Amino acid sequence: MTEPRKTELGTDVSLIGPEHVRVYQETNGEVGHIWNGVPILLLTTKGRRSGEARVIPIIYRQVGDDYVIIGSVGGSPKHPAWYLNILEDPHVQVQVKAERIQATAREATGSEREALWAEALKGWPKYDAYQARTSRVIPVVVLTPVDR
Numbered sequence: 332m333t334e335p336r337k338t339e340l341g342t343d344v345s346l347i348g349p350e351h352v353r354v355y356q357e358t359n360g361e362v363g364h365i366w367n368g369v370p371i372l373l374l375t376t377k378g379r380r381s382g383e384a385r386v387i388p389i390i391y392r393q394v395g396d397d398y399v400i401i402g403s404v405g406g407s408p409k410h411p412a413w414y415l416n417i418l419e420d421p422h423v424q425v426q427v428k429a430e431r432i433q434a435t436a437r438e439a440t441g442s443e444r445e446a447l448w449a450e451a452l453k454g455w456p457k458y459d460a461y462q463a464r465t466s467r468v469i470p471v472v473v474l475t476p477v478d479r
Contacts, residue, residue: 351388360428363388369454372398374474375424376416376436387413391427391474392447392454398425398434398474399447401455406464414470425474434474447471 346354346363355363355373364371372391375384392399402414417423417436425432439447448471452458462469 347388352386355388355426360426364428366390370427372400373426374400374413375426376413377420377422378412379416379419385413385416387411389413390451390455392450394447394450394473396476398427399439399451400472400474401448401451401458402470402472403458403461406461406469408465408467410467410470414472417472423474425476433477435477436472436474439471439473444471447473 346366351363351366351371352373355371360371366388369390370393371388373386374389375386377383378385389400402411404411421436423434423436425434438444448458451471458469
């Protein structure tokens with residue numbers, strides 16, 4: 332078995348990116364839904380330049396019927412591509428395990444953002460370290476299912 336690859340914050344990055352998406356889709360989330368002890372969903376956005384479907388695995392917190400995701404990119408100085416994509420077109424697809432859901436994405440602001448950031452920290456406390464690495468305000472995005 333391959334040894335886990337860890338970041339400086341101790342995150343196992345053995346299953347990331349396209350490989351994570353592939354395994355998650357092939358197993359309907361049986362493998363890949365839980366990653367480093369937290370739940371992962373697959374987010375499909377429309378590429379703002381290409382118009383092509385873009386799928387990424389991302390940590391989420393469920394709050395009521397909504398899914399909350401964080402645009403941290405580990406504290407990168409630039410926003411993630413998926414976030415720029417939803418600014419252009421907020422219609423997304425979310426896959427949680429085998430369930431595929433159409434949703435609308437929006438950025439949380441003000442006191443809602445603060446409350447959802449605190450909720451996200453319960454699942455992934457490293458977000459505070461990511462925010463400390465960058466001068467940009469890391470976006471908190473709410474994904475609201477359209478047919479619930």
